Amino acid sequence: MPRRTLDSLVTEVASELMGVDASTMVAATERVLALLIEYFDVDFSYLRHTDRDRRATVLVAEWPRRVEVPDPDPLQTIYFEDADSVFKALEHATEPFLITSADIDYQATIRRATGIPNVTSAAVPLLSRGESTGVLGFIKAGDRAWSTRELNVLKAIAALFAQLQARVVAEERLRYIADHDDLTGLANRRALLKYMEERLQAGSPGPVAAFFLDLDRLKALNDFLGHTAGDNFIRTLSARLREHLDPADMIARLGGDEFVIVPAKPMDAVAAELEATRMQQLIGRRVTVGGESVSRGASVGVAVGSPGETTVADVLRRADHALLSAKSRGGNGVAVFTDAMRAEFELQDDVELNLRGAVADGSLVLHYQPEVDLRTGRIVALEALVRWQHPTRGLLPPGAFVQVAEATNLAGELGRWVIRTACAQFAQWRRHGLASNVVIRINVSPVQLVSLDFVENIEDILRRHDIDGSSVCLEITEHVVVQDLARTKVTLRGLKRMGVQIAIDDFGTGYSSLSHLKALPVDAVKIDRGFVQRLGANPDDLAIVKSIVGLAGSFGLGVVGEGVETAVAARTLVGLGCYRAQGFLIARPLPADEVEAHLAAGRIPLDLELPGMSRAPKV
Ligand code: C2E
Ligand code: CA
Ligand code: CA
Helix, strand or coil, X not given: CCCCCHHXXXXXXXXXXXCCCXXXXXXXXXXXXXXXXXXXXXXXXXXXXXXXXCCEEEEEEEECCXXXXXXXXXXXXXXXXXXXXXXXXXXXXXXXXXXXXXXXXXXXXXXXXXXXXXXXXXXXXXEECCEEEEEEEEEEXXXXXXXXXXXXXXXXXXXXXXXXXXXXXXXXXXXXXXXXXXXCCCECHHHHHHXXXXXXXXXXXXXXXXXXXXXXXXXXXXXXXXXXXHHHHHHHHHHHHHHHCCCCCEEEEEECCEEEEECCCCCCHHHHHHHHXXXXXXXXXCEEECCEEECCCEEEEEEEECCCCCCHHHHHHHHHHHHHHHHHCCCXXXXXXXXXXXXXXXXXXXXXXXXXXXXHHCCEEEEEEEEEECCCCEEEEEEEEEEEEECCCEEECHXXXXXXXXXXXXXXXXXXXXXXXXXXXXXXXXXXXXXXCCEEEEECCHHHHCCCCHHHHHHHHHHHHCCCXXXXXXXXXXXXXXXXXXXXXXXXXXXXXXXXXXEEEEECCCCCHHHHHHHCCCCEEEECHHHHCCCCCCXXXXXXXXXXXXXXXXXXXXXXXXXXXXXXXXXXXXXXXXXXXXXXXXXXXXXXXXHHHHXXXXXXXXXXXXXXXXXXXXX
C-alpha cells in the first residue's frame, strides 16, 4: 500500500463514509478509526455524539474495541452535568483541544474505561452550523505532540463525520415518521404489519397474541368537549399504555380510537384474556381533559396466532371479529376469538359465496307460521319466513344469512324472491279456496325499503297474482324507521295507496317508538317475542306489554303478540286485550304443504281455559 499523505487520508475517509447510512454507520466509523490510529500512531480513538435533549455525550464507536468493558461503562453515556472538566468542555467546544497528564479527573476516567495510564489526548469537535454535535478523540499512552497541520486534517475529517451524522439523523427522522403515528408517537399500521410479519414467521417463538382495542363512544367526547380534548384524551391513554406495558411490546394506533397491541412475550389464549382485562381496566381509569375528568370504557378483541401457520391478516381479522363481538355485547368488555366465532366466520364466507346461487337455483324455501285470534283459534294471518336448504349445512334459519345478504348487496334479490314466492303461494291457496280471510305477512329488510323501485315492484307482483293490497302486510323493524325516516315515509305512503298494510316488527326493542307511530302510516305493531315469552313469570315484561297494548289502542293500531310459548302467556295477552298471537304454542313455522291442513280447517284449536269465555269451538 502506498504511503498515505495527510491529504490522501482525507480523501480516503471521505470515500469510506460516502454511502453510509444508519445501519452501516458504526462499522464504517470503526474502519475509519482504525485507519486514523494507524496513521497517527495512537492507542485508542472514539467518536461521540452530543444528545442535546438529554444533555449528554454518547459513545458511537471506538477503535480498537475494548476487550474488557466495565459495567457500567464510564465512556458510554456521559451527562455534561456530572462529567469531569474535560467532558464538560465538550458540550460547547468548537475548536480542537489537547488534554495532558495535568487533567487528573480525565486521566482517571480513561484509566477506568480503557486501562491506559498517563495519556495525552486530542479532542476534535464535530460542528454543525457552528454548534458542537459530537467529538472525535484520540488517546495515546505517554506524550504526543499534535501539529497544527495534523489538527487541521482532523478538523476536515470531523466535518465529514458531522455531515454523516446529520444525514443519519434526517434519515432516522424520516424512518420514524414512516413508522409512527403523528398524534401519539406510537407505531402506525405499517410498522405494526412489519412487526407482526416477523413475529409470525416460521420458527419464531409463539403463540403470538394480538389485542384489538377500541374506545367506546369516543365520538361523544369529541362532540361535547371538542377535538382538541379528544386528541389529548387519546394521547394520555397512549402514554398510559406505553408506561404500563413492557417496553418491548408493540403498541400501534391505527387511527381514530383503534389500537393494536402485540405483546413481545409469547402468550396463549388464556393468558391473553387476562392481559386483555388488565389493559381494559388501565384504559378505563379517568383522564382529565379540557378541565373535565372523563373516562371511556374500552372493548378488547383478542386473537392468538401460531408462527408459520397463521398469517398476519388472519390474526388481525380474528382480533377484529372478537372486538365486534365484545362491542355487540354492549361494549366495555373483552372477547377472545373462539372456535364458535371461527365457525360463524366460515359460515359468513360460505354464505357470501353461495347465496346468490341459492336465490337462483331453488334452494331457498319459505315456511309459514300461522297467527290466530286467541279467543277463537281462527287463523287470521300467515307469516312467510325464509330458510335456506344449504347443500352441506342443512336447513339454515334466516339469522344465518339475512344479515350477510344485507351486507353484500344481495338483500334486494333475496327480498324480491321472498315477495314473489310468498305471493305466488298465497294466490295459489286462494284459488283453491283456502286463506280467503287470511293476511299474508312478509318481512322486509331496511335495504329493500329505501330502494327506489320497491313500491312499483310490489304493485307489479300483486297485479300479476291478482291479490288485493289489503291482504298483504309488510313487516318492518323500528330500526329501519329510525335510519331514514324521510325516505321510509315516501315508500310507505306509496304502499298505502295500494292498500298494503304495514306492521312494525319486534316492537319495543327500538327507540322513540311513540313519535314514529305518529309520523308513519302504520296499521299494527308486533310485540317483540322477548317480552312475550316470559309473560306470566316476569313482572317487568308484563308492564311493558301492558303499555304497548295501551299505546296501540290509543293510536287505533292493531297489536300482535309473537313468541307465545306458554298457555299462561296466551292467557295474559288475552287479559290485556291483545287477541292476535303467533308462537310455538300455536304452531311452528311450517312448510307450505303442512300449513295447508291448518288453512283448510281455518283454525287451530287451543285449550286456554279463558275465564268468562266459552272454550274455543273445535272443528
Ligand atoms: P321475526 O320477523 O320476528 O320472525 C319471527 C321469528 O320468531 C321466526 O324466526 C320464528 O320462527 C320465531 N318464532 C315464532 N314463534 C316463536 C316462539 O314461540 N318462540 C320462539 N323462541 N321463536 C318463535 P325465524 O324464522 O328464525 O326468523 C328470524 C328473523 O329473520 C325474523 O324475525 C325476521 O326478522 C327475519 N326474516 C325471516 N324471514 C325473512 C325474510 O323473508 N326477509 C327478511 N328480510 N327477513 C326475514
Ligand atoms: Ca316478522
Ligand atoms: Ca318479530
